[in-house]
Amino acid sequence: MTNLSQCLSDGQGPSKPGLAGDGVDVDKKNLLEMLNPEVNTISYMVSLDAQIKAAGKDWTRIELLRNYAVIFLATFDPVQVRYLGETWLSVLDWTLDTMPQSSSGDLSIIVSAMLRLDPTAGTFTSTHLRFLRTCLERSAPSYALPVLDKNIYAMPTTPPKFMADEFLCDDLELSNVFITPKSGFTRKIVPQYVLEYYLIGAHVYLGLRNYARARLFLEYVVLHPSTQHSISALQVEAYKKWIMVGLLAEGKPYTIPRTHDNAVMKGVRDVARPYDALAENFIKKNLTKYRAEMDVGTQTWHEDGNLRLVKEAESALLKFRVMDLQKTFAALPIGRVAAHVGYPAVTTLQWVTKMIRQRHLRASITPNGSGDAGDAVLRFHHSITSSSAPADSDLAAQTQRIEALVAHVRDADRRLQLTKEYVEYMKRQKKSGPDAADMADQMDLTWESNGAGMMGSAGGVVGLDDDDDADEDIMGGF
Amino acid sequence: MTAQGIAPSPAKRLRQESSRESDHYHLPPPTFDLDVWVNNYEGFPPHLLGALLPLRLAHVAIHCPTLSRQAITLAISHAKKSKDVRVYIRLCDLAGQFGFADLGAPDLGWASKQEEGNKRELSRLEGELRGYKNNLIRESIRMGQEDLATHHLITGGPPPDPATVQSLGGTGYGVAYQAFGKMRDYCTTPTHMASMILRLTYTAILQAVSAQQQGSTARHHLDLVLSNCSRLRTCGVKEEEQVKLNPIAIAMSGIAHLGQANYHDAASAFLSTPIAYNLLGPVHNTDFGRAVASANDLAIYGGLCALATLSRQALIDRVLGGPFRAFLELEPHMRKAISLYTTAKYQACLDLLRRYYSDWSLDVFLGVPASSIGSASHVDVLSAHIREKSITAYFSSFSEVSLASLASTFPPISSSPMAMEEELLSMIDAGQLDARLDVVNGTLVAPRKDLRASTHEEARRAAEEVERTLLLRLHKVNVAMAGLEVPRSKTGVWEGHGQGNGLMY
Numbered sequence: 001m002t003n004l005s006q007c008l009s010d011g012q013g014p015s016k017p018g019l020a021g022d023g024v025d026v027d028k029k030n031l032l033e034m035l036n037p038e039v040n041t042i043s044y045m046v047s048l049d050a051q052i053k054a055a056g057k058d059w060t061r062i063e064l065l066r067n068y069a070v071i072f073l074a075t076f077d078p079v080q081v082r083y084l085g086e087t088w089l090s091v092l093d094w095t096l097d098t099m100p101q102s103s104s105g106d107l108s109i110i111v112s113a114m115l116r117l118d119p120t121a122g123t124f125t126s127t128h129l130r131f132l133r134t135c136l137e138r139s140a141p142s143y144a145l146p147v148l149d150k151n152i153y154a155m156p157t158t159p160p161k162f163m164a165d166e167f168l169c170d171d172l173e174l175s176n177v178f179i180t181p182k183s184g185f186t187r188k189i190v191p192q193y194v195l196e197y198y199l200i201g202a203h204v205y206l207g208l209r210n211y212a213r214a215r216l217f218l219e220y221v222v223l224h225p226s227t228q229h230s231i232s233a234l235q236v237e238a239y240k241k242w243i244m245v246g247l248l249a250e251g252k253p254y255t256i257p258r259t260h261d262n263a264v265m266k267g268v269r270d271v272a273r274p275y276d277a278l279a280e281n282f283i284k285k286n287l288t289k290y291r292a293e294m295d296v297g298t299q300t301w302h303e304d305g306n307l308r309l310v311k312e313a314e315s316a317l318l319k320f321r322v323m324d325l326q327k328t329f330a331a332l333p334i335g336r337v338a339a340h341v342g343y344p345a346v347t348t349l350q351w352v353t354k355m356i357r358q359r360h361l362r363a364s365i366t367p368n369g370s371g372d373a374g375d376a377v378l379r380f381h382h383s384i385t386s387s388s389a390p391a392d393s394d395l396a397a398q399t400q401r402i403e404a405l406v407a408h409v410r411d412a413d414r415r416l417q418l419t420k421e422y423v424e425y426m427k428r429q430k431k432s433g434p435d436a437a438d439m440a441d442q443m444d445l446t447w448e449s450n451g452a453g454m455m456g457s458a459g460g461v462v463g464l465d466d467d468d469d470a471d472e473d474i475m476g477g478f
Numbered sequence: 479m480t481a482q483g484i485a486p487s488p489a490k491r492l493r494q495e496s497s498r499e500s501d502h503y504h505l506p507p508p509t510f511d512l513d514v515w516v517n518n519y520e521g522f523p524p525h526l527l528g529a530l531l532p533l534r535l536a537h538v539a540i541h542c543p544t545l546s547r548q549a550i551t552l553a554i555s556h557a558k559k560s561k562d563v564r565v566y567i568r569l570c571d572l573a574g575q576f577g578f579a580d581l582g583a584p585d586l587g588w589a590s591k592q593e594e595g596n597k598r599e600l601s602r603l604e605g606e607l608r609g610y611k612n613n614l615i616r617e618s619i620r621m622g623q624e625d626l627a628t629h630h631l632i633t634g635g636p637p638p639d640p641a642t643v644q645s646l647g648g649t650g651y652g653v654a655y656q657a658f659g660k661m662r663d664y665c666t667t668p669t670h671m672a673s674m675i676l677r678l679t680y681t682a683i684l685q686a687v688s689a690q691q692q693g694s695t696a697r698h699h700l701d702l703v704l705s706n707c708s709r710l711r712t713c714g715v716k717e718e719e720q721v722k723l724n725p726i727a728i729a730m731s732g733i734a735h736l737g738q739a740n741y742h743d744a745a746s747a748f749l750s751t752p753i754a755y756n757l758l759g760p761v762h763n764t765d766f767g768r769a770v771a772s773a774n775d776l777a778i779y780g781g782l783c784a785l786a787t788l789s790r791q792a793l794i795d796r797v798l799g800g801p802f803r804a805f806l807e808l809e810p811h812m813r814k815a816i817s818l819y820t821t822a823k824y825q826a827c828l829d830l831l832r833r834y835y836s837d838w839s840l841d842v843f844l845g846v847p848a849s850s851i852g853s854a855s856h857v858d859v860l861s862a863h864i865r866e867k868s869i870t871a872y873f874s875s876f877s878e879v880s881l882a883s884l885a886s887t888f889p890p891i892s893s894s895p896m897a898m899e900e901e902l903l904s905m906i907d908a909g910q911l912d913a914r915l916d917v918v919n920g921t922l923v924a925p926r927k928d929l930r931a932s933t934h935e936e937a938r939r940a941a942e943e944v945e946r947t948l949l950l951r952l953h954k955v956n957v958a959m960a961g962l963e964v965p966r967s968k969t970g971v972w973e974g975h976g977q978g979n980g981l982m983y
Contacts, residue, residue, distance in 0.1 A: 226964035
């Protein structure tokens with residue numbers, strides 16, 4: 001393959017200056033016309049790449065080549081390109097570079113190309129971040145969803161040398177076998193790219209009110225391991241948003257996952273104290289104090305870019321106050337709701353009506369004959385009365401997702417056990433004492449306290465196994 | 479009563495409170511006859527270990543105006559028979575505050591004579607003890623120590639005087655408690671130990687009652703009671719002796735739990751008290767049944783605690799059907815209250831309890847405040863528990879009950895029209911009542927549970943949680959494996975931007 005690519009670039013290299021665009025024509029036809037990108041993927045790609053490089057800034061040629069590039073990206077053979085990742089990436093990057101600012105339609109081409117190469121989109125690449133940024137620049141974040149919705153299962157890592165290479169053309173289930181730092185499919189990744197990707201992703205989900213997914217992304221960032229408890233500013237930002245998402249979605253901050261690093265968490269919380277104060281008043285459902293806190297910190301929220309979130313949480317607080325009422329009451333006049341939330345009856349009526357319409361509240365309002373808003377009756381319905389059919393399919397889908405996830409976890413586990421650090425760790429463990437019994441405890445400890453580095457990850461294997469068990473319990477529960 | 483010189487007089491303090499909460503200090507007359515009642519608690523021999531009786535009578539006098547004159551008269555005459563001069567003086571003070579001028583004037587001649595005699599006796603006992611100690615005969619030392627401690631107990635201990643040596647170790651009953659404790663080194667047989675622990679238990683209870691009456695907390699003393707009770711059960715005496723000790727140990731620990739407002743523990747202690755407690759007679763010269771609490775009292779304590787804390791089935795199995803039944807036969811109205819509850823006749827049960835409210839509030843263990851904050855006594859708290867339980871139990875058989883019918887079954891305590899609603903709301907908020915209120919129709923509605931849907935919901939939540947946790951940990955492993963941890967920053971500023979890897983455009 002390298003030969004072919006060399007041959008092509010050799011053939012064109014010297015002739016480029018003279019021949020300009022025409023040099024690649026055969027029988028007056030562009031070479032690309034003669035090749036089928038689906039079958040002759042490699043030759044098509046190499047030729048396209050060469051022409052792209054030759055085109056420089058000639059806009060007419062670029063326009064022409066863009067069409068070829070679009071065809072290529074839509075139809076290439078994902079197995080063949082595995083051998084020439086670098087060229088593939090340069091074609092993709094060029095397409096992104098030359099994409100007209102106005103149209104966002106082309107963004108879907110990039111998505112389909114990414115998913116064509118790796119249908120799981122489960123190995124993080126620099127393209128993930130670049131694409132996400134482009135989508136945001138064009139104010140079309142929804143185009144990024146097909147990629148964002150996929151979970152990242154692996155980071156590109158160089159496989160250990162002693163392993164027998166798998167054949168790239170094999171039917172590989174996991175994309176991290178062919179997407180490695182050396183494959184050319186990704187540029188060098190640094191930690192902040194990962195953090196940025198998840199943080200921007202969380203923003204996108206926040207915009208869509210998909211709080212569950214936003215929470216996951218923010219937790220990725222907050223729980224990102226660090227060396228020697230150093231904290232990234234992105235983590236602080238994520239933590240602030242994470243608090244607010246918890247308030248919006250559940251009426252209280254989420255509980256911090258067990259695997260957090262205490263020192264990091266402490267540092268983050270020190271910086272984000274105003275948000276904790278905000279949350280405290282929110283939990284107490286104390287509207288006046290929340291408002292006071294909100295007004296005092298306006299500057300802070302504004303600077304953090306969270307002003308709208310904080311404002312939204314204010315109306316969420318009202319919502320939760322009314323929702324709390326249904327724990328105590330089956331029916332009550334609007335007048336009492338109004339007294340509870342501290343608004344005039346008419347406003348409360350409108351606002352409760354809106355909540356019912358938005359399905360936050362399962363209730364109905366019966367107007368009273370007198371026409372006075374305060375006398376209208378709010379009657380709460382029994383909490384969960386929806387038919388269980390959709391729940392069944394939900395659960396089935398969830399089961400499938402977890403099963404798929406378990407496959408990836410096993411793979412991560414296997415990769416982890418092959419790392420040099422893990423082997424050394426095991427060696428040390430064996431030397432330090434013959435009690436294999438309490439080894440599990442020790443591993444867990446390192447996971448909890450250290451959280452970073454290979455030692456910590458070794459413990460992670462144990463942690464993941466635990467989860468497998470929990471997961472099986474759930475399956476057993478059906 | 480030991481710190482009489484310093485602390486404000488209890489009656490004055492209580493009187494001040496009584497202006498705020500008239501309830502507890504103006505109880506209607508009880509159903510019992512005071513003279514008969516007093517007979518139950520006559521110490522044996524009367525002058526010895528009878529120190530609780532004047533306190534008991536003082537409690538009645540303070541809380542029940544109709545009986546106060548009779549009670550205080552009895553109390554003073556009992557105190558005058560004992561050697562405790564300060565109790566006598568204090569009771570006279572109390573009588574003076576109630577306006578009984580004839581009783582309020584203490585017999586100072588008797589007091590100084592008795593005081594003199596006490597001092598003489600004390601120095602005689604101390605001298606004897608020194609002699610025993612010189613002779614190094616353990617048994618004699620033990621007995622000397624016991625005599626000294628008993629003397630402290632019946633005279634109320636040394637007065638609070640910073641100049642004397644004894645005050646270093648405390649004053650009043652505290653000295654007696656310590657003196658009994660000193661016997662430990664000279665006990666040679668388990669029986670001696672048992673005897674000592676019994677005395678310690680009694681002293682601690684006396685301290686607790688005395689502290690409560692003076693408005694301070696009795697928690698520490700009750701803890702001592704508890705620890706002494708558990709020592710009593712494991713002191714290693716012979717089987718036939720242990721059989722006599724166990725009822726006392728269990729019953730007293732129940733009283734201590736009751737005093738600490740651990741009603742559930744108290745109930746299980748009382749329920750497991752052997753009926754042998756009744757008519758046990760003096761054990762090691764101490765008749766707890768007369769000095770502290772009679773079997774009738776235990777029936778009341780146990781019955782109330784059980785009613786307030788146990789489920790209906792447990793009441794049937796363990797209280798009415800268990801060994802505690804024998805106690806309940808002593809107090810038939812308590813038995814009747816419990817069986818009314820178990821047969822769902824809540825209204826009759828609560829009425830019955832209300833009828834005896836006064837009797838129980840006049841008891842020195844039940845009538846004291848249940849916590850340092852608020853003035854609700856144990857009887858109040860227990861009654862409130864029973865009422866709440868009754869409402870919950872009553873409601874459990876309905877899917878919808880109108881507030882009016884609830885209010886007629888359980889007449890609200892206060893007269894405000896919203897009283898029933900407010901009580902129910904607070905119960906729902908506290909999580910005791912699983913129901914919702916329909917204010918419009920004035921009904922209480924039971925929640926309809928869709929088990930299938932809620933199980934589904936639960937499973938879905940759990941599954942989501944598992945998925946999220948798995949993803950988070952996978953992320954962590956991956957990041958660590960690829961070496962993408964947040965780097966250690968030297969300057970505190972992000973480094974690594976624009977490393978020419980094509981992402982910084």
